[in-house]
Each structure stands twice: as structure tokens, then as C-alpha cells.
Amino acid sequence: MLLAFPLTIFADETGIVLAEGEGRNQVQALCSMCHSVDYIVMNSPFMDAAGWEKSVRKMITVMGAPISDADAAVIVRYLSTHY
């Protein structure tokens, strides 16, 4: 069965402003495929690099996020630097 997955983004969610920095574009493009990025801000600042690595790996291996290893590394670096 083919399910049309909603990629429409809430107007409100576009108001979330993530910190500027290298990797923000990858986060906006890839993480936002499945969830609003307030998940990131909400889970901060208590997460360390290992915590973010674990979280991003789970999104790829369990949730099926189509994120390359190169992008994953950039995302983890961005998250552990800014959040």
C-alpha cells in the first residue's frame, strides 16, 4: 500500500530558528523530513556529542532516515557544537 506521506510543514514550525553554523542546512533539509526541529532545541543543552551521535544513528538505522554517513557526521558536529 502506498501512503502519501505529508511533507507539508506547519506555518508555525517555520518560525523555529536554529543557530547559524556549518551543518544547519543539512539539519533543516534532512531532519525536517520527519519531524519539526524543535525536537533539537527541546533536547538541549544536556546532550553531548555521544548522545547526538546515538540519536542521529537511531534516526538512520531504526527510523529509516535517508542520511549519508558524510551528512550524518556534519549533522552530529553541528548539533554537538550548537546544542
Added chain:
Amino acid sequence: MHRRRFIFDSSVVLASTLLPTSRVLAAAGDDLPAGTVASSSMHVLAGKRPLIKRTFRPPNYETPVELFRQDYTPNDAFYVRWHTAVPDIERSDWRLRVTASPSGSPREYTHADLLQKFRLHEVAAVNQCSGNRRGLFRPHVPGVQWGYGAMGNALWRGVRLKDVLEDAGLDRNALEIAANGADAPMLSGPDFIKSLPVGKALDADTLIAFEMNGEPLSNWHGFPARLVVPGWTATYWVKALMELNVLSRPFDGFWMKTGYRVPRDLFGPSGFESQDTDQSSAITAIRVNSLIVGPAPGATVPVGARTELLGIAWDGGSGIQRVEVSLDKGASWREAALERDRGRYAWRHWRFAVEPAQRGAFTLMARARARDGSTQPETLIANPAGYHHNVVQKVEYLAA
């Protein structure tokens, strides 16, 4: 084939209005992660009053504690929690597909079939997210950083799960019943499917509910039908229920095998033996708990005059035996007055009057004891996923 639509449409966008940050958000703010405080706001979902937005998509919205003054939490104030997109189902399209034995073929019921064939039953019960109060864990653990409001108490009405399973020809070797909702997996992620042990599934209070507080379920709460599993955390209360499958082996989907688990024996026997491993158990019954509803933490109360405190207490279904309050940091405890008992799965309000003799800050603690003898711990029982937070609450007031 059921038509599945999802309410991520423009009507929701238009109805969602940013409100000014209020005192409500500050209530548990001191204890939540700084990022949670910064990213939370009061928002209106379609048909709802302003709730505390933790995440937009999927929608995770929490009820402000001040709305727990009523016996039953109004539907428009009830917290919202989804793992993926919220289904939007037409009742005329909806079928419940029940496969009552591991090798059997499915039997389908329409909404009208269920109403016509089975007697309606009603139960008052607390629906509490497994991760309620996760944001208050120290050290913090990842996940939705809920404060105190990922819960509510409602009157649920529907047909007994038992009656439907038996009508469909429940297999005598049944071990678990797997329940699947219409919420679809993200990309190639795991579908949200939960299983129940056959004993809990056959409990006379376990329902396939259509109504909540006398109204049809809204989409936010699982229209047209959801499981109601009184006494157990809300992860089992599968919304937008589509499918029931009887199994003779433990269900091993992600949301049973990996998600929603607690360390083995940390909270006593799980009551779900087929899901126990050497290391962990599925989270099951709600732990005894209490909450001060008002006055709000940090409020100023008058010196030399009575102020009545209102709270709630609940557990996993044995019922509340008593609630005690301490004004001297736990050295001595006095019994609070319990309000009307709405049933063993419902929360129970309690009242306690204070009359401060002198000016200054004072701390109030409240702890509940259930009829099964369990009581709230003084220190947090740490666990990796941040479940079962039921530490005795300490609230500061100022007498002036």
C-alpha cells in the same frame, strides 16, 4: 483498503495561533532543560484551547496543570501525543479487522456492527503518557521533555475488547493481542503496534472506546476508536485503531521489543511476563503518584488566613488510600481530605488547608499511598528512557 488522510493541512496551520508565553509555561520551567523552556510555547491546535507545545510535528502538546481542577479533563484541554502524522479517518470508511487466531483469517467490523452487537461499557480512567515528567529527570534523558501535564482523567465509553475478541473466535492458545493504529510509519521506520497480554486484553475494563467525556473522540485522541487500557500507561491505548491480531508468541515489533521498556525488576513484576527479558520489561502499570494543582508553585499565600490546596492522586488501579502533606520537609505528615472517588482507575482530588503563622517561604510536600500499599519514593528511580517519574513533589510558597 482504507483511505488514510493526515491532518497536516492548512486548516490546522490557520487555527494554530501563537499566544504570549505565560505563567503556565514557567510552572515546571525551573526543572526542565533550558532548551525545552526556550522552545516551548502556548499554541492552539484545531478544536483545542491553548496547550503547552513541546513539538509541532509530530504534535506533542501538554496540558497546563491549572486545568486539572475538574474531575474529568475537558477534551479540548487534554494533552496530545503522536509518534507520527495524525490520521484523519472517515467513519464510513473505517473497519476494525480482527484476526482471532494466529493462523486464522480476518473478520471485519464496522462502527455500526460494533454498536449493534456489543453492550456499551464506561470507565473513568487516567490516561498518562509513559514519559510524563521526563523533562524533570536529573540527569536529563533524551525524548519529549514533558513537564507534569502529559496526562488527563476522562470518562471513556465503548465496547469491551473481550467481547469483540470472543465474538471473532479468540484462539485458546492466545498469548498476546497486537493492536495497530492508522498512524503510518515515518519512511521505512517501524509501524506503531503495541501488544497486550491476553489477561489484560480480556479485563472487563479494557475497551475499544468511541467516546471521551460523552463526545466522539476527536482526531487528536484517535477517532473513530481507540484502545482504553485502564491502569496501564498510555502507550497501550492505541489510537485510530485499525487492526487486532491474536498471537501465540511474543510480539517483537520495535515499540514493544526496544521502545517503552524499563530495567527488569526495577519497578517490581511487570505483569507482562511474555515481554520480560533478562535485562528489561515492557513498561506497564502506572505508579502511584500525586500532584499539587493549586495554588501554583511560587504563589503568595496570606499570613494568618486559611488557604486551601488542591491536588490529585492516582495509581495503576488499586485506588488511592490516602494522601499526606508535610510542611516541615518530611519530618511529619498530616492527612489530606480525599474528595469523591470516581473509580479505582480515576484520579482523586484531595484538599489540604494551610494557615501560615509567619511571613516567609515554606515548602509543601505531598505523597500518595495506594490501596496496594505502594507509595511515592523520595528520590527518583533513574531509568534510561525517563519513565515512571513519581518522586514526592516539593512546592515552595511565600507567606506574606
